[in-house]
Amino acid sequence: MTNEEYIRLEHISKKYDSSLVLKDITAVLHRGEILGFLGPSGAGKTTTIKIMTRQLHQTSGEAYVLGINSRKIDETIYEQIGIVTDNSGIYERMTVYQNLLYFAKILGVNPSKIDYFLKRVGLFEHKKKAAAKLSKGQTQRLILARAILHQPKVLFLDEPTSGLDPSTALEIHKLLVELKNEGMAIFLTTHNMEEANKLCDHVALLNEGVIVEYGTPQEICLKYNKEKKYRILLEEKKKVELEHSKETIELINNWLLSNRIEAIHSCEPTLETVFLEVTGRELQ
Amino acid sequence: MKSIHVNKLFAIINVKTRALLSKNFIIMPLFTIGFTFIIKIVYGSINIETDMSGYILGLGAVMNIGTVGVYCVSATLAEEKEKHTLRTLMTSSVNGLEFFLGSIIPVIMMMVIINFILIPISGCSFDIKDYLIYGLLSLVCSITSCMIGMVIGVFAKNQVTASTLTTPIILMLMMVPMFSRFNQFSELISQFLFTGILLDTINLITAGAVDVIDWLSIVILVIEIVVSVIVFIIIYRKNGYEKE
Numbered sequence: 001m002t003n004e005e006y007i008r009l010e011h012i013s014k015k016y017d018s019s020l021v022l023k024d025i026t027a028v029l030h031r032g033e034i035l036g037f038l039g040p041s042g043a044g045k046t047t048t049i050k051i052m053t054r055q056l057h058q059t060s061g062e063a064y065v066l067g068i069n070s071r072k073i074d075e076t077i078y079e080q081i082g083i084v085t086d087n088s089g090i091y092e093r094m095t096v097y098q099n100l101l102y103f104a105k106i107l108g109v110n111p112s113k114i115d116y117f118l119k120r121v122g123l124f125e126h127k128k129k130a131a132a133k134l135s136k137g138q139t140q141r142l143i144l145a146r147a148i149l150h151q152p153k154v155l156f157l158d159e160p161t162s163g164l165d166p167s168t169a170l171e172i173h174k175l176l177v178e179l180k181n182e183g184m185a186i187f188l189t190t191h192n193m194e195e196a197n198k199l200c201d202h203v204a205l206l207n208e209g210v211i212v213e214y215g216t217p218q219e220i221c222l223k224y225n226k227e228k229k230y231r232i233l234l235e236e237k238k239k240v241e242l243e244h245s246k247e248t249i250e251l252i253n254n255w256l257l258s259n260r261i262e263a264i265h266s267c268e269p270t271l272e273t274v275f276l277e278v279t280g281r282e283l284q
Numbered sequence: 285m286k287s288i289h290v291n292k293l294f295a296i297i298n299v300k301t302r303a304l305l306s307k308n309f310i311i312m313p314l315f316t317i318g319f320t321f322i323i324k325i326v327y328g329s330i331n332i333e334t335d336m337s338g339y340i341l342g343l344g345a346v347m348n349i350g351t352v353g354v355y356c357v358s359a360t361l362a363e364e365k366e367k368h369t370l371r372t373l374m375t376s377s378v379n380g381l382e383f384f385l386g387s388i389i390p391v392i393m394m395m396v397i398i399n400f401i402l403i404p405i406s407g408c409s410f411d412i413k414d415y416l417i418y419g420l421l422s423l424v425c426s427i428t429s430c431m432i433g434m435v436i437g438v439f440a441k442n443q444v445t446a447s448t449l450t451t452p453i454i455l456m457l458m459m460v461p462m463f464s465r466f467n468q469f470s471e472l473i474s475q476f477l478f479t480g481i482l483l484d485t486i487n488l489i490t491a492g493a494v495d496v497i498d499w500l501s502i503v504i505l506v507i508e509i510v511v512s513v514i515v516f517i518i519i520y521r522k523n524g525y526e527k528e
Contacts, residue, residue, distance in 0.1 A: 053375060078377035089368030091299065093306055105295035106376050146372070 004031040005067075006154050006185040007052065012061035014047055014209075021047055022209040025061070027202075031153070034176065034186040036196040038271060039206035040281060045189035046085065048206075049156050052187070053083055066153060079107060082147030085158040090142055092132035096123055099131055099142060100149060107150040114149070120178075121145040122171060137168035144172065148179065155179065157188045161195060173199060193272040203271065207279040217271055224277060225268035233263040241267070286381040296378065296386025303360050304390055308443075312352050313398050320344030320405050338490025341406035342483040343462060345422065348398050350457035350479050353429025354436065355450050356391050361437030362446035365526055380520065388430040395426040414489045417496060421485055424505050425478045429457070431512035438519050438526070475501075478508050 007029035014022040022044045029035040037045045050056040052063050054073050063070035066080055091099050100114045118124040121141040126134065134142060140160065147155060157176075161169035176199055180186055190196055196203050197217045205213040205220070213220050228244035230252065242248040255261045269277070276282055303309060323343055327336040364370035373383065399422040403410060410418065432453060440446035461483040464474035474480030481501045488496040 055371075055375070075374075075377050075379045078375050083372075083375050085371075087368045087371050089364075089370075089372050091369055092367065093302065094299075102295055102299055103376055106292050106373075106378055108291065143372075146376075 005029075006031055006065070007035070007187060008062075008064040009048070009052070010062045010064075012048070012051060012058045012063055014044070014051065014056070015059040020209060022051075022058070025204075025206075025209075025211055027204055027211070027214065029154070029185050029187055029202075031185050032180055032183045033201040034180050034188055034199050036200035036203045037187070037189045037206050038191065038193065038196045038203050038275070039189075040191055042208075043206040044209040045206060046158050047209075049083070049085065049158050049187065049189060053077075053081065053156060079150060080152055081154045081156065082150070082152040083156045083158075084140075084143050084147045084160050085156075086162070088143045088147070090131045090134075090139060090146075092130070095128050095130055096134070096142055097127040100146060103146050103149055109150050117145045117149055120148075120175065137164050140164060140168070141172070144175070148184075151184075153183075153185065155184055155186045157186060159190055160188070161190075161192065169195070193270055193275070197271055205271070205275050205278065207275070207281060212278045213274065220271060220274055221268045224274045225266075227267070229267040231265040231267055232261055235260050235262050237262075286379045288382055288385065292378055292382050293386050296373075296383060297390055300360060300387055301390040303363070304356060304394060308363075309356050309359065312355055313348065313394060316344055316348040316352065316398060317401060317405065319347055320402050324406055335490075337407040338487050341402055341408045341490065342486040344402040344406060345399050345486055346461050346479045346483050347458055348395055348402065349422070349425045349429050349482060351454050352395050352398070353391055353426055354433040354454055354457065355447070356394075357388060357430045357433025358437035358440055358450050359443050359446040360391075361387060361434065361525060362440040362443050365440075366442040370525060374525070380524070383525070384434070388427075388434065391430050391433075392423065392426045395429070396422045408490055410489070418486065418489060421482055421497070421505075424509060425482050428478050428505075428509045428512050431509070431516050435512070435516050435519055438516075438523055476504055478505055481505060 005028060007027070009025050009027045012022055012025040013020060025044075025048060027035060037048060039045055047056065051058045052065050052070055054070060054077065057071065065073060065077060068077065091102065094102065096118070097114060100117065101111055103109075104111050104114055115124060115127070118127050121144055123138060123141055123145060126138060131139070131142065144160065161172050164172070173195070176186060176188075188196075188200065200217060202215065203213075203217050203220060204211045215223070230242050230244070230248065232240050232242065232252065232255070234240065234255065242251070252261070252264070272282070320340060320343065323340050327340060361370070364373070396419065399418070403418075433450070436449045436453065437446060440449055457477060457479045460470050460477055461474045461480040464471040464480060464483070474483070481497070481504060485497045485501070
């Protein structure tokens with residue numbers, strides 16, 4: 001897998017009337033990576049996607065998608081990128097298969113590949129079902145199938161699992177990891193800390209249009225792990241919480257040797273608690 | 285100038301045709317056919333010596349051109365916005381011109397076909413020259429009607445708004461020519477409407493006149509089609525298909 005750069009955001013700012021909704025956003029996404037923009041509603045996540053996908057123009061800064069400046073791209077860029085947003089629609093009068101056939105024709109995809117993508121998103125059994133009759137999870141999977149139908153290099157996902165049941169969300173997560181491993185670069189926005197932690201190679205914590213932290217989820221969490229503690233469950237079901245020290249290490253070592261430890265957890269903060277600490281706001 | 289990809293254009297035409305044939309939209313052309321049929325029966329039951337078939341065809345054709353183009357184009361565009369499929373389509377490498385042509389071509393075809401269906405229903409008999417003039421005039425008027433529908437569609441966020449915005453336009457395009465026989469003001473205004481020119485021309489064709497359309501009417505038709513295209517281009521350049 002190469003380290004090919006697919007997206008570069010350089011000091012992007014966006015102003016609506018007098019309010020600045022994005023301030024100096026800088027980020028990079030490489031081939032085979034997932035970059036997550038994590039933040040609450042109104043943080044500027046969707047605006048960032050819209051700028052990169054030519055639906056909006058930034059007030060200042062430059063965005064490059066597949067090496068092309070976002071101000072200069074035309075509709076042919078959509079042959080190389082896929083987009084899933086909360087505003088992605090399906091043709092309700094048509095069946096699942098017909099929906100994909102329509103976009104296959106538009107995107108120049110061989111219709112024989114449709115079944116393969118339906119199987120990948122778990123909709124093959126529903127291919128003849130009217131799109132209007134799909135559940136929310138099935139609709140989201142159809143939208144995702146449509147977005148990856150032409151095997152784009154970059155996939156933009158705006159809150160792809162928002163409002164979905166855990167099992168559907170899990171299936172989508174699995175698919176995203178597969179796509180990433182196939183070399184697709186995925187730009188994901190979410191306010192779900194667990195999702196970001198699980199899927200993303202890099203995360204940008206976005207608050208009121210500003211990136212307040214940027215790095216791998218682990219880097220960010222460890223950076224804010226100021227009170228190093230260990231939470232231990234002993235075999236007699238006794239829970240103990242110990243501060244990091246030489247004595248603690250010795251004690252844990254002894255417990256391990258005497259096989260007394262059932263579970264041990266380091267207590268570094270989650271992305272959610274980091275976000276709360278940095279911004280004073282909750283993600284949800 | 286944007287390029288047109290035939291595969292994309294045909295795909296859009298296919299889906300738009302499917303939408304037009306759905307119960308939301310097919311009601312308009314069916315109503316036009318039904319209206320013409322009923323008028324024919326009503327006039328047939330009245331014992332009058334004058335041949336009313338030309339007048340009946342004119343009413344049906346004006347209704348078709350005045351309603352189907354304006355309503356179906358604006359409402360299908362509004363529906364795409366309402367269901368978020370327009371944004372999905374425009375971010376799937378379809379350009380504005382392909383979407384525009386894909387949206388209006390099926391409606392224009394439907395309107396012209398219906399205008400021809402109305403000929404036997406009204407009881408008119410045309411020779412080849414009449415068919416050509418009638419077909420050409422139907423085509424020109426259909427394009428203008430669709431352009432008006434496109435302009436309204438840009439401003440309509442959903443189908444309800446599209447219906448509200450199209451109603452006064454449809455009434456004007458339909459009623460003014462229909463009442464031109466009974467009211468001098470309507471007659472005056474009707475001369476400057478493409479639907480009015482259509483009605484007058486049909487009346488002259490069925491009356492067996494030699495010159496069925498004058499130069500002033502041709503100029504008016506050309507001006508209206510050009511103005512409607514220019515207005516659409518200006519609005520499209522400013523707002524795209526979605527005025528936010």
